Amino acid sequence: MILSKILKNTFLVLIFGLVVSACATKKTTTPAKMDSQIQGDVYVGTDTVGELAKGVPDRVFFATNESILTTKSRDTLRKQAAWLRENTNVNVVIEGHADERGTREYNLALGERRANAAKDYLMTYGISADRISVISYGKERPVDPGSNPLSWSKNRRSVTVKAN
Amino acid sequence: MKTIKFLIIIFIFFLLSTSKSFSLIEVDITRGNLNPLPIAVSPLSQTNKSKKISQNKLNLEDLGLEIAKVVENNLKQSGLFNPLNKDAFLQKPDIAHLKPRFEDWSLIKAQALITGKVLIENDKLKVEFRLWDVLAAREMLALAFTTVPSNWRRVGHIITDKVYERLTGEKGYFDTRIIYVSEEGPKTQRVKKLAIMDQDGFNTKYLTLGNELVLTPRFNPTNQMVTYLSYFRNLPRVYLLDIETGIQEVVGDFPGMTFAPRFSPNGKKIIMSFAKDGNSDIYTMDIENRLVERITNHPSIDTSPSYSPDGKYITFNSDRSGYQQIYIMKNDGSNVKRISFGNGIYGTPVWSPRGDLIAFTKLHKGKFYIGVMRTDGKGERLLTENFYQEAPSWAPNGRVIIFYRETKTNKEGEGFSAKLWSIDLTGYNERLVETETDASDPSWSSLLSN
Numbered sequence: 001m002i003l004s005k006i007l008k009n010t011f012l013v014l015i016f017g018l019v020v021s022a023c024a025t026k027k028t029t030t031p032a033k034m035d036s037q038i039q040g041d042v043y044v045g046t047d048t049v050g051e052l053a054k055g056v057p058d059r060v061f062f063a064t065n066e067s068i069l070t071t072k073s074r075d076t077l078r079k080q081a082a083w084l085r086e087n088t089n090v091n092v093v094i095e096g097h098a099d100e101r102g103t104r105e106y107n108l109a110l111g112e113r114r115a116n117a118a119k120d121y122l123m124t125y126g127i128s129a130d131r132i133s134v135i136s137y138g139k140e141r142p143v144d145p146g147s148n149p150l151s152w153s154k155n156r157r158s159v160t161v162k163a164n
Numbered sequence: 165m166k167t168i169k170f171l172i173i174i175f176i177f178f179l180l181s182t183s184k185s186f187s188l189i190e191v192d193i194t195r196g197n198l199n200p201l202p203i204a205v206s207p208l209s210q211t212n213k214s215k216k217i218s219q220n221k222l223n224l225e226d227l228g229l230e231i232a233k234v235v236e237n238n239l240k241q242s243g244l245f246n247p248l249n250k251d252a253f254l255q256k257p258d259i260a261h262l263k264p265r266f267e268d269w270s271l272i273k274a275q276a277l278i279t280g281k282v283l284i285e286n287d288k289l290k291v292e293f294r295l296w297d298v299l300a301a302r303e304m305l306a307l308a309f310t311t312v313p314s315n316w317r318r319v320g321h322i323i324t325d326k327v328y329e330r331l332t333g334e335k336g337y338f339d340t341r342i343i344y345v346s347e348e349g350p351k352t353q354r355v356k357k358l359a360i361m362d363q364d365g366f367n368t369k370y371l372t373l374g375n376e377l378v379l380t381p382r383f384n385p386t387n388q389m390v391t392y393l394s395y396f397r398n399l400p401r402v403y404l405l406d407i408e409t410g411i412q413e414v415v416g417d418f419p420g421m422t423f424a425p426r427f428s429p430n431g432k433k434i435i436m437s438f439a440k441d442g443n444s445d446i447y448t449m450d451i452e453n454r455l456v457e458r459i460t461n462h463p464s465i466d467t468s469p470s471y472s473p474d475g476k477y478i479t480f481n482s483d484r485s486g487y488q489q490i491y492i493m494k495n496d497g498s499n500v501k502r503i504s505f506g507n508g509i510y511g512t513p514v515w516s517p518r519g520d521l522i523a524f525t526k527l528h529k530g531k532f533y534i535g536v537m538r539t540d541g542k543g544e545r546l547l548t549e550n551f552y553q554e555a556p557s558w559a560p561n562g563r564v565i566i567f568y569r570e571t572k573t574n575k576e577g578e579g580f581s582a583k584l585w586s587i588d589l590t591g592y593n594e595r596l597v598e599t600e601t602d603a604s605d606p607s608w609s610s611l612l613s614n
Contacts, residue, residue: 065487067442100570103511103525103554104379104605105424106481106488108393108400109437109444109465112421116442135398136421136439140377145351145577147551 042070043153048143052092052160056083059159060118064099064152067113069121077118080160081125091163094118096136097143099152104138111136111158118158133163191244191331198592200246201331202273203239207232207250208280208293209258217284221313228257228282231291234320235278235327237364238338242328242564243593248274261294266301274298278327282319289313293323295330305330317366322613337559338363341609342566343381343390343407344584346370347602351573351580358392360407363608365598371407380424380555381405382607385517386431390607391415393423402436404451416449416456424467429475435459437467446480446497459497470514470522471495472539479503479513479522479539490524492539503541512554515539518562521589525554525567534567536589547591557608563589566597568604 037045043061052058057080060073069077084090096115098107115134123129144151191201208228210218218227239245253260254268261279269277280293292308307326311319318339325336346359358371358378372378372394381392390405402422405412416422418438425436432451437444446459446469460466464484471478479492490504490513504510508528515522516536526533526546532553535546553569566586573580582604584597597606 065483100552101527103468103481103488105437105468106465106483106511108379108421108423109439109467112439112444113442113465120442135400137377140354140379142352145573145580146575147572147577148575151577 037150038153041153042072043150043156044072045154048154050159052080052162053083053087056080058161059157061153062114062156062158064101064156065110067110067117069117073118074121077121078125081122081127084122084127084131085125091131091133092122092160093163094122094132094134095141095159095161096134097141097155097157097159098139099155100139100142100147101152102139107138108136111138114156114158118160122160190333200244201275202248203245203276203278204248204253204269204272204274204298205232205236205239205250206253206255206260206277206279207257208282208291209256209261210282214283214285218282218313221284222316224316227284227316228280231280231282231316231320231323232278234317234364235324238321238324239327241364241595243588243595244328244332248272264296264298266296266298269296269298276304276327276331278323280323284313287313289316289319291319291323293326295327317362317364318612321362321364325611334563335561335611337561337564337608337611339612340560341612342584342597342606343371343383343609344568344599344603344606345379345381346599347582347604348374351577358390358405359599359601359603361599368600371405371410380605382426382557383609384427384431385429385560385610386427389427389431391425391427391434391436393425402434404434416447416454422447424469426470428471429473435469435471435478437469446478459495460493460500461497468512472515473517473519477515477539479515481511481513490522490537490541503537503539504544505541506544512556514556514558516562517558517560521562523556523558523565525556534565534587536565545591547587547589548585548594553585555605557606559586559608560610565589566606566608568606570604 041063050058057076060076094115096111098110119132119134142155144154208231210228218224224230236247239247252272255265261281275298277296277298283290288310290310295305297304321339324338328336340363341360343360346357347354349355355374356378357374358381361368377395379393381390388407394403400421402415402425403412404415415434420440422436422438425434433448435448438447443463444465444467446466448457464482466482468481469478478495482491488509488511489502490510491502493500508526510524510526512525513522521536523536526535531549533546534548534556537544550569551572553567556565556567564586569585570582582602584603584606586597587594
């Protein structure tokens with residue numbers, strides 16, 4: 001019971017955080033906002049997230065130096081797979097990215113590893129390998145130019161885009 | 165692209181025998197710039213007739229003075245010399261070159277003196293210069309050579325190399341070039357081009373237009389070829405570029421990304437990473453017969469390979485232990501051994517041209533370091549610490565390291581910059597290397613002339 005109470009409170013705090021952040025201007029990145037957007041080093045917010053199709057998020061995020069898919073990432077990729085199964089004429093490119101806190105060459109390899117983690121997951125949900133190509137940009141194409149943990153978390157990503 | 169011609173025809177001959185001269189001055193390069201040697205660089209003298217020609221041809225008021233300035237700047241940048249102000253010079257350049265009045269030069273505290281003479285005649289630039297030991301009152305070095313007038317800056321670099329070599333006992337690194345990636349535009353949409361310049365930042369030329377992303381250019385140590393990564397047609401692949409002709413071609417036929425290229429010391433092979441299905445391994449390709457050989461086979465990331473100068477070993481970066489660390493193996497991929505064991509993670513190992521050290525990038529507690537360690541991993545020394553820096557590249561004499569450094573952006577994501585820096589192996593003499601644009605991924609060439 002106590003646990004559910006804590007969870008409820010956390011939930012309220014989270015909602016509050018989101019409301020605050022929604023009202024807040026770009027300049028005021030409060031710690032509360034940041035906490036609500038990063039869990040265990042992985043970005044869980046909605047900023048920068050686009051859509052592969054209606055209701056299908058286009059990207060998943062990673063922890064520093066990792067290519068492991070989180071529960072939320074797997075959920076996103078299952079949505080992508082479902083949409084791709086419905087739209088068999090669409091091929092995709094998965095772009096793998098790293099944050100700026102690593103050497104260029106290692107980050108190219110890491111971006112490739114991340115993109116392939118997403119590709120493998122789509123394949124286990126029935127999407128044929130020849131419909132998915134991957135490209136790594138390493139740290140070359142950050143989506144957020146900031147030099148702080150929140151910006152870095154948004155940049156550690158793989159993005160699924162339509163190829164044709 | 166016709167860039168710089170290496171038509172420097174050098175007839176280096178000794179005007180006077182210098183082999184017997186035994187000098188009092190000597191520059192100790194192992195201690196950094198604590199006590200730079202006071203040196204006077206007299207403008208190279210020139211006849212009025214020759215002066216007129218150089219004014220017309222090169223648009224330089226005083227060619228002899230300009231060459232002296234190139235030498236002075238080189239000496240100053242090395243951190244080992246303190247070139248003295250010319251206003252204090254008492255003796256005229258032409259007379260000083262014949263026979264310096266050593267009392268005059270020691271009066272202004274010069275310990276060494278460079279004098280010389282230039283002459284443009286029949287489309288040739290003739291140069292001679294002498295290095296004098298002021299305190300011992302004798303000549304240490306005298307050389308003459310001929311080149312084309314447009315090579316006049318290189319004349320200054322060659323003079324510096326000879327002076328540096330005579331005074332330190334080590335080969336110089338001044339008649340060299342740097343290839344790098346020129347960067348412009350906002351951080352999220354950087355436009356990158358290959359660029360090349362003289363070691364002192366002059367004669368910048370752009371080798372690509374910026375239509376596609378290019379990264380990590382590296383010189384062939386034996387000729388004017390460059391290998392680099394290009395995203396041409398959105399296919400990241402290793403390319404080979406001849407900077408004389410501008411001809412470029414993709415290296416090998418790989419079904420995926422190739423990256424992190426570097427030449428073997430004899431210039432005949434390219435070693436690089438090939439990434440497939442989330443795994444990066446190291447391969448080589450023979451440039452002549454195109455044979456591809458797999459060197460590592462491990463489910464971890466293996467990248468940033470660099471040969472030892474004798475070509476027998478390879479150092480590389482791998483995360484097979486869980487994090488990025490530096491490894492060494494034989495050139496066939498056998499005997500893999502981890503050598504980095506300090507705190508933090510390690511990347512970009514680059515073998516020194518002298519063979520005894522490996523330069524690296526280290527990340528520890530949110531700071532980036534450029535450092536060196538012995539090839540057995542012992543004797544780690546961190547040369548410089550900053551928010552972000554990486555990609556060390558050795559000067560051909562193994563005394564200086566060039567790398568790039570990026571600045572932290574502010575809360576709005578503004579204020580980003582990337583610049584080249586150099587530092588002495590001793591950890592002294594850290595200097596910004598001026599470039600026309602922002603710059604990263606520097607690679608130092610071999611000496612253009614010897």
